[in-house]
Amino acid sequence: MVVDPLVYVQGDLVPLNTATISVLDHGFLYGDGVFEGISIDAGRIFKLDEHVDRLFRSAAHMRIVPPLSPVEVRAQIVRVVAVNHLHDGYVRPIVTRGTGPMGLGATRGIREGNLVIVPQVRSRLTDEERLDKGLRATVVGVRRTPPECVDPQVKSTSYANQILAKLAQWDAGADVAIMMGTDGLVAECAGENLFIVAQGVLRTPPRHRVLEGITRNTILELYAGDAREDQISLHDMYAADEVFITATLVEVAAITSIDGRTIGSGTAGPITRQLLVRLRTAIAEEGYQVRYETHDSDLASVASR
Missing domain, CATH: 3.30.470.10 (Aminotransferase class 4, branched-chain amino acid transferase, N-terminal domain)
Incomplete structure (x- = not known):
């Protein structure tokens, strides 16, 4: 450059x-x-x-x-x-x-x-940071702006909601802020979409409550197993076998602890690793x-x- x-x-x-x-x-x-x-x-x-x-x-x-x-x-x-x-x-x-x-x-x-x-x-995360070590997340008190106020499909420059969430994340010493909706269900992170894996089923919050991320949609297309948009509770997330986030710059990154709770084995799971490889293949083959x-x-x- x-x-x-x-x-x-x-x-x-x-x-x-x-x-x-x-x-x-x-x-x-x-x-x-x-x-x-x-x-x-x-x-x-x-x-x-x-x-x-x-x-x-x-x-x-x-x-x-x-x-x-x-x-x-x-x-x-x-x-x-x-x-x-x-x-x-x-x-x-x-x-x-x-x-x-x-x-x-x-x-x-x-x-x-x-x-x-x-x-x-x-700068991007190294694979050691995103997979082997993974990221520490915290559930912040700042709620995601509900779709009744501003449709989450609008990628707006008005980022006050996400900035407050990031400030709370940094105060907690975490790498990622997980935001809940006003209904107490998982929405998304301050700048990323969130996925969980439980018994081989890939789940992510439905598009009517989160930004319909382009990387998010690509991951749903690339997963060969059962992938669904679904309501996710705190319990679902804490008890998941794998949790990961997606975004344009992040690509795919494992969440290995949430609020001090270890997720899965404490490192990226097999599905998270598999999907990162598939995403990178798609980028190399399909990108302009x-x-x-x-x-x-x-x-x-x-x-x-």
Whole structure:
């Protein structure tokens, strides 16, 4: 990746250190926006079309009008990855409501949103951390925003709920925050979906109460056994043979203790390990292959400004 990454901001490629957006942008003022987190592994972008589709579904739900079409956003995501020579990392397209004036009353007057695409190189868990050692989780007191308030299918930039959960997790000295719904059933983690395995059956909370994660859906497709969306209680989770989480950057990671209780054998179980291998195979075989050399002219033109 280039030393000073180039960020897409409203039609331009701009060095990250000088990229700006208006203080009157409603994403800044109110968290009024939607986003995606997309993984790049060995030069392949995994589930690119699915991520773009979800971005536009979230925007439609929020009645935000993106400034580009889905095909154009897809092309700009690829461009940002290519021009930055980002072979392993993460790219985040963000669409906000748009620029002010300030005040909730101004919302209906904003006709078009703002688009920003930010590339990142972020550290990933080693397989020793994600499998052999596993992660320690705690059930936090912060409840997942119920679907009656905000539909969890909307991947919104308004993250107050998840931030409070992460703060509680760190206070407890844990690696992962598990959030319950207001009904006392397991929902999801602060940034990940959760699965349990019991007697060979793979279970995850139903999509009407959690973000329908793209990695989550891939895992449900890849499991050869009995996989189901199901209500999960605290007892179900504590007594499970295996518990693991999924997310774009996390991929698959074992939860080996919850609230001080050891899960299974205290290391990743066979199904967790198997599904990580299958996911990585899918990423290597199905990911969109980026052609980096075709965007070198973009890098040269921006660098010469």
